[in-house]
Amino acid sequence: MPEEKSYHMTPSEFRRLGHAAIDWVADYYERVESLPVLSRVRPGDIRATLPARPPERGEPFEAVLKDLSELILPGITHWQSPNFFAYFPANASGPAILGDLISSGFGVQGMLWSTSPACTELETHVLDWMAEMLDLPQRFRSTGSGGGAIQDSASSAALCALIAARERATGLASNERGCDGRLTAYTSSQAHSSIEKGAKVAGVGRANLRLIDVDATLAMRPEQLAQQIDEDRRAGHIPFFAAATIGTTSSNGIDPIRAIGRICREQGLWLHVDGAMAGTAALCPEFRHLQDGLELADSYCFNPHKWMFTNFDCDCFYVADRKALIQALSILPEYLRNQATESGAVIDYRDWQIPLGRRFRALKLWLVIRHYGVEGLRYHVRRHVDLAQEFARWVQAAPRFELAVKPPLNLVCFRHRGGDDLNQALMDRLNGSGDLFLTHTRLQDRLTLRMCVGQTQTERRHVERAWRRICEVADDLERG
Amino acid sequence: MPEEKSYHMTPSEFRRLGHAAIDWVADYYERVESLPVLSRVRPGDIRATLPARPPERGEPFEAVLKDLSELILPGITHWQSPNFFAYFPANASGPAILGDLISSGFGVQGMLWSTSPACTELETHVLDWMAEMLDLPQRFRSTGSGGGAIQDSASSAALCALIAARERATGLASNERGCDGRLTAYTSSQAHSSIEKGAKVAGVGRANLRLIDVDATLAMRPEQLAQQIDEDRRAGHIPFFAAATIGTTSSNGIDPIRAIGRICREQGLWLHVDGAMAGTAALCPEFRHLQDGLELADSYCFNPHKWMFTNFDCDCFYVADRKALIQALSILPEYLRNQATESGAVIDYRDWQIPLGRRFRALKLWLVIRHYGVEGLRYHVRRHVDLAQEFARWVQAAPRFELAVKPPLNLVCFRHRGGDDLNQALMDRLNGSGDLFLTHTRLQDRLTLRMCVGQTQTERRHVERAWRRICEVADDLERG
Numbered sequence: 001m002p003e004e005k006s007y008h009m010t011p012s013e014f015r016r017l018g019h020a021a022i023d024w025v026a027d028y029y030e031r032v033e034s035l036p037v038l039s040r041v042r043p044g045d046i047r048a049t050l051p052a053r054p055p056e057r058g059e060p061f062e063a064v065l066k067d068l069s070e071l072i073l074p075g076i077t078h079w080q081s082p083n084f085f086a087y088f089p090a091n092a093s094g095p096a097i098l099g100d101l102i103s104s105g106f107g108v109q110g111m112l113w114s115t116s117p118a119c120t121e122l123e124t125h126v127l128d129w130m131a132e133m134l135d136l137p138q139r140f141r142s143t144g145s146g147g148g149a150i151q152d153s154a155s156s157a158a159l160c161a162l163i164a165a166r167e168r169a170t171g172l173a174s175n176e177r178g179c180d181g182r183l184t185a186y187t188s189s190q191a192h193s194s195i196e197k198g199a200k201v202a203g204v205g206r207a208n209l210r211l212i213d214v215d216a217t218l219a220m221r222p223e224q225l226a227q228q229i230d231e232d233r234r235a236g237h238i239p240f241f242a243a244a245t246i247g248t249t250s251s252n253g254i255d256p257i258r259a260i261g262r263i264c265r266e267q268g269l270w271l272h273v274d275g276a277m278a279g280t281a282a283l284c285p286e287f288r289h290l291q292d293g294l295e296l297a298d299s300y301c302f303n304p305h306k307w308m309f310t311n312f313d314c315d316c317f318y319v320a321d322r323k324a325l326i327q328a329l330s331i332l333p334e335y336l337r338n339q340a341t342e343s344g345a346v347i348d349y350r351d352w353q354i355p356l357g358r359r360f361r362a363l364k365l366w367l368v369i370r371h372y373g374v375e376g377l378r379y380h381v382r383r384h385v386d387l388a389q390e391f392a393r394w395v396q397a398a399p400r401f402e403l404a405v406k407p408p409l410n411l412v413c414f415r416h417r418g419g420d421d422l423n424q425a426l427m428d429r430l431n432g433s434g435d436l437f438l439t440h441t442r443l444q445d446r447l448t449l450r451m452c453v454g455q456t457q458t459e460r461r462h463v464e465r466a467w468r469r470i471c472e473v474a475d476d477l478e479r480g
Numbered sequence: 481m482p483e484e485k486s487y488h489m490t491p492s493e494f495r496r497l498g499h500a501a502i503d504w505v506a507d508y509y510e511r512v513e514s515l516p517v518l519s520r521v522r523p524g525d526i527r528a529t530l531p532a533r534p535p536e537r538g539e540p541f542e543a544v545l546k547d548l549s550e551l552i553l554p555g556i557t558h559w560q561s562p563n564f565f566a567y568f569p570a571n572a573s574g575p576a577i578l579g580d581l582i583s584s585g586f587g588v589q590g591m592l593w594s595t596s597p598a599c600t601e602l603e604t605h606v607l608d609w610m611a612e613m614l615d616l617p618q619r620f621r622s623t624g625s626g627g628g629a630i631q632d633s634a635s636s637a638a639l640c641a642l643i644a645a646r647e648r649a650t651g652l653a654s655n656e657r658g659c660d661g662r663l664t665a666y667t668s669s670q671a672h673s674s675i676e677k678g679a680k681v682a683g684v685g686r687a688n689l690r691l692i693d694v695d696a697t698l699a700m701r702p703e704q705l706a707q708q709i710d711e712d713r714r715a716g717h718i719p720f721f722a723a724a725t726i727g728t729t730s731s732n733g734i735d736p737i738r739a740i741g742r743i744c745r746e747q748g749l750w751l752h753v754d755g756a757m758a759g760t761a762a763l764c765p766e767f768r769h770l771q772d773g774l775e776l777a778d779s780y781c782f783n784p785h786k787w788m789f790t791n792f793d794c795d796c797f798y799v800a801d802r803k804a805l806i807q808a809l810s811i812l813p814e815y816l817r818n819q820a821t822e823s824g825a826v827i828d829y830r831d832w833q834i835p836l837g838r839r840f841r842a843l844k845l846w847l848v849i850r851h852y853g854v855e856g857l858r859y860h861v862r863r864h865v866d867l868a869q870e871f872a873r874w875v876q877a878a879p880r881f882e883l884a885v886k887p888p889l890n891l892v893c894f895r896h897r898g899g900d901d902l903n904q905a906l907m908d909r910l911n912g913s914g915d916l917f918l919t920h921t922r923l924q925d926r927l928t929l930r931m932c933v934g935q936t937q938t939e940r941r942h943v944e945r946a947w948r949r950i951c952e953v954a955d956d957l958e959r960g
Contacts, residue, residue, distance in 0.1 A: 004863075004939050006791075007856030009574025015506040021578045022498030029491040033728040039597050043825040046601035054609040058853040061575070064846075068582065075598025080587045087595075087815070090837070092587035094489025095541070098501045102548065104580045104791050105505035107560045107572035115567075117519050118555025129534040152632060153835035163681055178685030179659040193811040194836055200808075201643055201834060203683015205658030223664035250815055255896035305837075309488075312839055328680075330551050335567070335730055335921045335930070345523040353683060354834065355633035356674055357570070357785075357790055363552075366544075373538040376487030383484075441815045450815070459484050 007058060017061045024065055025097070032081050033457065036434025039077045044076040077437070077440070082457035085466060086439040087247065088277045088411075089454030093309035095371035099364030102310055110358045114338045114347035120347055123150055123362035126369065130316055133374055134282040134302070137295035140318035142347075148318040149352040149419055150361045154276040155194035156354060157301035157317040160325065162198045162241055165270030165298070167328035169240035175328065179203035184232045186210045186242040188220035190253050192274060195243045208237070218246060218253030218405060220445070226263045242272045244297075247278025250441040251404065251448075252411040254278070254290050261296025275302040276315075277454070281385070281409050283308075283378050292409065298324075307384070307454045308377060310368045314361055317352075326351045380456075384410045387463045388453040394467050400474065404443040412451040413443055420447040422477055429473045436466045487538060497541045502544055505577070512561050513937065516914025526555040557917070565946060566919040568729065568757045568891075569934030572671045573789035575851035579844030580791055583590040590838045593826035594818045599868035600827055602632055603842035606849065610796055613854055614762040614782070617775035620798035622827075628798040629832040630841045631856045634756040635674035636834060637781035637797035640805065642678045642721055645778070647808035649720035655808065659683035664712045666690045668700035670733050672754060675723045688717070698733030698885060698923070700724060706743045721750045724777075726770050727758025730921040731884065731928075734758070734770050734893040741776025755782040756795075757934070761865070761889050763788075763858050770888065778804075787864070787890070787934045788857060790848045794841055797832075806831045845918030860936075864890045867943045868933040875945050880954065884923040892931040893923055896954055900927040916946045 009017065014269045049071045110119035129147030131141050140146045151157045166174050166183060174183075184206050187195045190210040199209040212225045212233070227358050229239045245254040257273060264271040273294060279302025281287035294300060301317045304310035319325045330351040332341070340346045348355050370378070388410040393395050395401045404413040415423050422438070428451055431437055441448050453463060489497065550903045559570050590599035607628030611621050617818035620626045631637045644662060646654050654663075663684050668677045669691040679689040690712070692705045709719045722744050724735040737753060744751040753774060760781025774780060781797040784922060785791035799805045810831040812821070820826045830836050849857070868890040875881045875894045884893040895903050903920070907929055911917055921928050 005859065007852050008860060008936060009851065011506045011509040012672075014509065014574040014577070015503060017574065018502030018506065018578060018581075019499050021581050022502055023495060025582060026491045026495040028585055029494065038594075041597050043597070043820060043823070044601070046598045047605050050602070050605050054613055054849050054903045056855055058856050059850045061578070061847075062710045064850055072598045072602065075596065076586060076588060076599065077594070077596045079589060079596070087589075090589050092493040092584065094497065097581070097584040097587075098492070098498060098541070100584045101498075101501050101577070102505060104572065104577040105508055105560075107577075107791055108556060108558055109559060109567075109570050109792065113523065114557070115520075115737050116555065116557045116559070117521050117523070118552045121555065122530070122552065123522070125530050133534055153837045154938055155835040155837075159681075159834065166683075174683060174685065176685055177682040177687050178661040178663065179683035180661050181658040183658065191815075193813040197809070197811050197834070197836075200655040201660035202681065203646075203654060205654065205656055207657050214566060249813075277754065309586055312589065314839055331677050333673040333729075335918075335919060336673075340523060340722050342525070352555070354639065354677070355635040356677075357633045357635075357792055367541075369534050370491065370539045370544055371541065372487050373535045376538050379485065379487060385921065392887075439815060440817075449738060456488060462815065 020065065021050065024068065033083065034390070035078055035081065036080050037081045037083050038431045038434065039075050046071065047183040050133060071254055078467065080455065080457065082455055082462040083436040083466065084455050085451045085453060086437045088306050088452055090305055091307060091309050091454055091456040092311045092314050092454050093368060096311040096364040097192040098307060099367035103360040103363045106360055108360055110360055111356050112336060112338065112341060112348045114340045119360045119362070120349055120379035122366060123349065124347055126362050127316055127367060131318065134279065135288055136300065136318065137322040139295065145322065146318060146320045147322050148316055151315040151317045151348050151353060152313040153315050154192070154274055154303055155197065156303050157365050158194050158243060158272060158274060159198040159201060160317065160329065160353060161299040162202050163272065164319070164325045164328040165241040167203070168270060168324050169238060172327065179193035181205065182238045184208045184210060184237040184239050186212055186225055186239065188212050188214050188227065188245065188255060189450055190214050190218050190248040190250055191243055191245055192249050192263060214253065218248060218251050220255040220265055221262060222256055222259035225260060228377070229267050239267060239269055241272065243272045243274060246273060246275035247409065251413045251443055252278060252372050252408050254408055257291060258293025258296065261293045265296055271297045272299045273297045275300065277303065277306040278409055280304070280307040280381060283374065283381055287409070304365055304368070308368065309372065309456055310365050318322045384453045387460060388412050391451060391453065391463055391467060393405050404448045410453045413441065413448050414451065415446060415448050416474055423447045423449060426473055430469060435469050500545065506547065509812040512558050513563065515558055515560045515561065517558050517563050518911045518914065519555050521555045524700065526551065535861040558608060560935065562935055562939065562942040563916040563946065564935050565931045565933065566917045568786045568932060570785055570792050570935055571787060571789050573617050573790045573848060573936050576789060576791040576844040577729035579847035583840040583843045583853065584839055587876050588840055590840055591814060591830040591836050592818065592821060592828045594820045599840045599842070599844065600829055602846060603829065604827055606842045606846050607796055609849060611798065615768055616780065616798065619800040623942065624829055625802065626798060626800045627802045628796055630768040631781070631795040631797045631833060632793040633795050634754055634781050634783055635677065637795050638674050638723060638752060638754060639678040639681060640797065640809065640833060641750065641779040642682050642753035644799070644805045644808040645721040646682060646684070648750060649718060652876065654806065655833050661685065662716065663716045664690060664717040664719050665686045666692055666705055666708065666719065668692050668725065668735060670694050670698050670728040671723055671725055672729050694733065698731050698738060700730060702736055702739035702743055705740060709747050713840045718751055721752065723752045723754060726753060726755035727889065731890055731923055732758060734888055736741045736775025737771060739775065741773045745776055751777045752779045754775045755780065757771055757783065757786040758889055760787040760861060763854065763861055767889070778951050784845055784848070788848065789852065789936055790845050794845055809833065866934045867940060870942045871931060871943055871947060872932065875919060884928045893921065893928045895926060895928050902957055903929060905957055910949060913949070917950050
């Protein structure tokens with residue numbers, strides 16, 4: 001039979017070019033430490049280097065690798081640099097990258113159990129493993145009434161929780177007839193912006209999301225929550241949902257989950273807990289007190305793609321009552337009907353998320369857990385916390401600097417005592433130097449620098465050097 | 481300086497194990513044709529083979545590769561098999577897999593321009609390329625008032641369009657105070673389930689989504705749309721959004737975009753057009769008539785991850801007025817503030833989507849376009865359409881079979897004239913054989929088989945063999 005014409009990459013070409021791509025990535029990791037962390041390009045610089053029109057004919061892969069190095073690399077802010085201390089980490093690792101590679105190779109859709117049973121079952125299994133590793137309450141495991149699914153982000157997890165809560169509170173009437181403006185939701189003034197975005201997307205409305213005051217540690221005040229719920233009920237609203245945070249984005253503030261959980265139970269609110277970065281700390285028994293009371297929550301999420309060496313996207317989302325989630329999000333058009341679904345013996349993850357399609361994301365998490373073992377993951381999490389705590393001690397010992405809050409884990413919020421302008425200049429100079437990358441927040445109405453230790457390759461020497469550079473630039477700025 | 485203890489995979493280990501992983505994937509592609517397409521495992525089979533508890537200590541990568549072959553592979557339904565004709569394709573390719581690999585290596589977050597300028601600019605650029613390749617209206621390009629962004633799926637694209645439309649119709653009041661149950665949306669009875677799911681998620685409500693009747697070709701009847709909008713207005717509702725489809729999931733029905741667009745313009749509705757699979761056909765000038773009238777749409781999406789050799793997830797989502805989208809979805813907490821954003825000179829894709837975080841997905845699309853060139857992509861799309869049309873002619877020539885509808889492109893909906901039970905048995909036997917995988921829908925209230933030709937490795941011989949097997953199994957079943 002004559003071969004058909006084909007533009008496809010053959011398996012043997014894939015083998016050769018794949019090795020070249022792996023080498024490119026390995027080379028990148030060998031030199032990433034030497035690259036300026038924050039990209040220095042200006043708006044439009046990258047586009048200006050690219051051909052205006054798409055290529056009519058195919059080009060060799062080698063040309064692409066060359067462009068990656070010459071055109072794309074200058075526009076990269078190096079999240080995988082050991083000198084990246086900005087935002088929250090998004091720490092990648094070898095096993096996670098290879099897990100994703102194999103997932104791309106399979107190219108399966110995991111929307112239904114039947115569209116690739118292993119994609120669903122490995123996910124359920126590994127999320128049960130994670131629940132054990134973090135000592136999460138039994139109710140979040142698939143062996144009981146709950147279970148876990150991988151979402152793309154904590155934003156999407158919060159939205160799913162919000163929808164499930166909305167439908168539980170309205171007896172599925174919101175799904176059927178739409179929202180009516182009476183539902184009210186609660187979170188702290190320090191919660192992540194995704195809660196507000198979720199309230200908007202879900203038709204609840206920003207004004208119906210109450211931002212509860214925080215205490216000096218930037219944790220939600222439960223008595224204020226209780227009081228606001230009472231007021232809303234008296235005013236004819238329907239309180240239905242609260243979101244608490246273990247480790248806020250701004251400052252790693254830890255909401256008191258048990259006290260909030262008790263109020264939510266009494267008042268019949270769905271409690272969602274967001275442990276996006278800090279949740280990973282529960283790998284270590286000594287940090288589990290941060291999640292005390294989690295058995296009172298209806299849903300929980302944390303992100304291995306932040307601080308557990310698992311490439312984005314990998315948010316582990318758990319619910320205590322999977323039926324409530326599935327009822328809120330399920331669809332079953334004729335073209336997706338199949339015997340396994342109708343038997344009721346399987347999980348169809350399409351009903352645990354907003355989109356229909358889904359990748360085989362459990363593979364990378366499975367590879368990470370198997371590569372590091374629980375022991376290795378614990379070691380690195382403890383190491384990051386130790387380094388951050390040591391950095392905090394350096395800050396405290398320097399009279400011209402101060403801590404904004406006592407750091408519970410791996411995020412240090414600090415500032416120079418010289419005021420906002422000096423801190424802004426300090427940050428801009430440091431980031432402009434390329435030696436490290438820090439970001440900021442506002443705490444106590446003052447510009448505050450955030451030093452988050454969590455990148456895979458970060459070692460003691462990088463944290464030491466960061467502190468040295470901070471002091472040197474402060475010296476310069478003080479001289480004026 | 482003493483080396484710190486580390487459990488991480490070093491770059492040199494990554495190089496060695498990465499080559500092994502690439503070889504594993506190459507080997508997989510060499511043998512995927514010989515594997516039963518639909519996995520044969522029963523519910524629970526995969527989990528039963530996995531250790532109940534996570535490993536305390538790390539394990540060698542080789543052990544994982546062995547488990548992949550022995551434990552995971554039997555649970556895979558092979559979407560990348562040339563004998564996969566089910567659902568819609570999700571066709572992967574070498575350049576896309578390697579693009580994803582490099583994206584995993586960079587491990588950057590593209591939520592803001594400043595968090596990796598190349599991630600944003602390459603995406604904007606490649607989406608402009610795609611707009612040119614498909615001859616999309618100028619208004620969808622970033623050089624005008626619009627622009628494109630990659631979403632995970634057409635479901636998420638539809639939800640973003642729905643939210644933007646909702647806010648445009650209510651002057652941002654829904655975001656602020658929540659929905660009030662008066663908004664009504666429109667789509668055809670044949671539209672994808674994601675439109676209904678979006679209406680629920682967005683607080684509009686299923687009952688406020690009108691499913692407009694279709695004609696004999698399963699295309700929306702525009703006059704029915706106009707009539708329903710009138711009725712709703714008279715009843716005090718606020719019609720705000722319509723979703724039309726180029727290539728429905730069930731049967732590849734093509735809604736008349738121009739006629740629907742005129743009505744939406746007159747009535748002030750946001751028109752979203754979903755070209756998830758069939759949109760790719762517009763690479764070829766001879767198929768562009770299917771998108772006639774698209775300049776009347778407010779948003780459009782199609783999925784290179786279905787039929788353009790680009791691994792999931794890659795939905796290209798275009799809007800004509802990017803301000804409307806950004807206003808509806810934007811958030812700006814202090815910890816994300818930065819000079820580039822405040823200058824207004826850049827795109828921050830966080831405001832074009834539901835989640836905050838995002839991967840560097842443009843890389844894989846860029847690699848696909850550069851590998852194939854427009855020429856190569858056109859060749860393979862035409863080839864798939866030709867093969868499907870040839871299959872349709874075989875069906876028509878066989879008296880015991882019939883076409884349910886005339887296939888416009890690469891999806892053939894057909895059935896044996898022997899009734900639902902026979903067709904169900906035919907499908908079950910074929911899928912159980914492992915030789916091919918087909919799925920079904922219901923058309924004209926009869927069970928209908930769907931044969932979708934679109935997998936990367938599918939050649940003429942696979943389509944011929946599928947038809948031969950269909951005829952053989954039909955022979956068997958007719959004999960009873």
